[in-house]
Amino acid sequence: MNYLIIRRLSTQPKLAQIPKRWKSVVGLEVHAQISSASKLFSGSGTHFGSALNTSVAYFDASIPGTLPVLNRKCVESGIKTALALGCQVNEVSMFDRKHYFYADLPNGYQITQQRAALANNGKMTFPVITPGKKVYYKSVQLLQLQLEQDSGKSLHDEQLKRSLVDLNRAGLPLMELVFAPDLETGEEAASLVKELMLILRRLQTCSCKMEEGALRVDANISIHQEGDPLGVRTEVKNIGSVRSISQAITFEIHRQLEAVAQGGVITNETRSWDAEHRRTVAMRDKEVLQDYRFMPEPNLPPLHLNLKPGSKSTEDLVSVAALSEEIPELPEDTRQRLMEQYQLNAETAIILVNEPILLDYFLKISKDLSDVPTKVTSNFLINDLLTYCNKSNLDIEDCSITDSDLKNIVKGLHSEQINLQAARQLIQLLHTNPTAKVNELIKQHSLEQICDLETIEALCQQAISNQPKAVLQYHKGKTKALFAIVGEVAKISGQKANMKSVVECLEKMLKAAKK
């Protein structure tokens, strides 16, 4: 995003007065909880919403004498994610202790990877969707992917002046992904996170449920003038939804621009996103000057991986090559495949990939109904099914229509047995009555399209006499008036007439009448 400089009184030499443009710079750090049955270094469970302090091994509570044992599954998930993001996976990585005192950090340190992370130097390329603008692709560098443990949760009772600690989350496995500050806007950041979520879900390495804290995003934001070094950055922590990412960053960029315009300075601080009032607020932060006193974790030997091509995993050594074979098709590959193999346009491909269930329906229907043009199917799924769900405030996952029902509707549409209106009605009927059969519903609610030419002629005749004004306008050359007459046919046929035939028939009849 570029902003024209707002200059105040200047006493500087002329050369410097050439207005420069403001640039905003955004970098993200993402904490993704690794989907795994047990914690990163202990055997306790990871189920979200367990009763307080019930998923806590002795190690998680830092009981003296307990030692960390690295969870192999988490290492494998980390490697898969790193590979999918084009990282260089390191043959040897190490764990470190990061020290700070907090009641929900039982050890007084977090085990993380600071000096030698699991993977580095990845890259993500993703479509940026901004409402009202053309889709474009953006690339961002992934500097580091590291494994680390989560902390517990503190619950503060303000009235009783007491703090309670829940250690269920303590020790849960996290991947921290540190991205380079290659982004400029909130929309780009939100698009990056969306793409990341798609990838992690495909890999099944993270549930990406932001509402459960399974994916947490911190954003570093600064502004500077073109050609100048980067400005002082602020960090907005723990943004709770994809929508908030875009909003929080956009707000923060504007806040900084405004502050500078008013002669203020940006201070390096941590801010949080207040979703209710849609603003970032400075956190009272004591950790700004914190020295984490990093130290190698002496209880975990260095993590060695087998990087040899064609190698297999053994009990002692995980093979990166073997894991690379388990990586499924990634979202961008799917988009390309949709465009090439199914002749869809980029926007359609993007929407389908963003909604994995829709994509699944699309692929199934296209496979079973090979004679139906893919556009009919994709249009129906996106314009009708998705729209219905959005309007009804329904997650597409929660819509109870089966793929075979959808297939039958598309089939009916293609064979002109039903029209679009009937299809929409069927979606509604099926959602409220999932056991019903499409064909029975068509009969029961007489949704069959009227294709019989004589009936259509009669309906058109009726409409012409109902709409003399429109007919007159049409004859005067206002061809758009035809829609009013078409609409009339739709109305008197109970939305059941075949519109293609109606238009043909009306044009023929009106031309004949003019003569």
Add this chain to the structure above:
Amino acid sequence: MRRHLQWSIKQLTSSYADGQLSPRRVTEQALEDSVNLKTLNAFVRLTPEEARQQAQQSEQRYQKKQPSSGLDGVTIAIKDNFCTENVHTTCASRMLQDFVPPYDATVCSRLRQAGAVLLGKTNMDQFAMGAGTVDSIYGPTKNIWSEDLTQNNWRIAGGSSGGSASAVAAGLCFAGIGSDTGGSTRNPASYCGVVGLKPTYGLVSRHGLIPLVNSMDVPGILARSVSDCVEVLNAVAGPDGKDSTTIRQPFTKLQLPEVDGLDLQTVRIGIPKEYHCNGLSAEVLETWTKVADLLECAGASVQQVSLPNTAASIFVYSILNQCEVASNMARYDGIEFGHRAADERSTEQLYAQSRAEGFNDVVKTRILTGNFLLLRKNYDHYFEKALRVRRLIAEDFLKVFEAPSKEDRVDILLTPTTLTEAPLYKDFSSLSNRDQCAVQDFCTQPANMAGIPAVSIPIRLSRSGLPLSLQLMSRSLNEQLLLSVARWIEAQVAFDSLDHRLEQKLS
């Protein structure tokens, strides 16, 4: 004096097997003696009920002729920094005075599985930070060899595993479990006239050992003979899924050859000149020379070698120790377990007060120093540098153990364990903890830096009637040869660990 105390563990268990003695009788006697010898302050807590139950079960196994192992019914004392399920584990610190672990350390569970009778928990320096067993909330442990136990004229037991060493020396148990970070097992073994083994790092699981320095800690074994040490080692050593730093290859139980079966002609002994250091007493030097001669006369090749970085070792040890201590002690905040102060005005206040009350000055000093050394601005200059020198020290050992030419290569290093006989408490306690450790750990901590096995064996009595001991070291996982040579020396010098005429002193 009980006659069976003179026996080896092997003799004891065979007397159980033929019904001559019973685990119950031996246990009862041990419990009784422990109470009578309270003045030594070896135990901080006896667990008579559990011990009696274990002894009874052991007896039943012998009756069925199904003993669990060569340790079945053998009385063992555990240092109070090993977690014992449902039995207080205090590290001799106020911080853990009321801490009852919900689980057993691997060493303890393996001993139980082997049928051993665990008598109780032994005294130590607070969190094992010391070399005298003088910094304990339960008071100091006295050396049973002291000329005078009743006046303020007694000798220290050494430390930090002084309680276990003292219990073994007094005949209260057949073996003691200690821990060894810089010499904490070998040092009290040396002063108390018993055998103290520090196995190769990673050979015995640290799971359940409350850490001092994770990268150097090893469970240690104290016993009255090398063979007894082997019996205990065979029960506790081997990989453990709960400790990622244990050596993964399966452990083959040691079987020492008969004393006469050891061919010393094939053994090359190194005498590192750097261990001939300031403060080494004439008597220890004399002992060292005598044993070197003994080995040479028996056909072993004995040569002087150099470990050039030895003098730096104690400083590096001190830095790494304090850094890990600062980190390891961070968990003691009074939230999940341990001492919690009454001050709950704020979380920070609660931490500060709990830690101020829970730790002694030694622990606090190390925490403060360690945190200072780990600061971003100091890390490279101290911690990182110390790690580099640590590698040099480890390489020193590798160079002599794995020298390319056979002439330069040695199998065993022979050195003093401590520089003198056991000091008087009043002399020792006049020094700072820092100075105490700098002297006491000089010969012992290099083995911890390199992770190699080392054993201290008593050789003879000093003119004051106090034990003088020597240390043997070898390359990693070479316990078999290390202990074979130790046993050979043991047989030649015929030191009697129980010859302290305790009854006379007490009467």
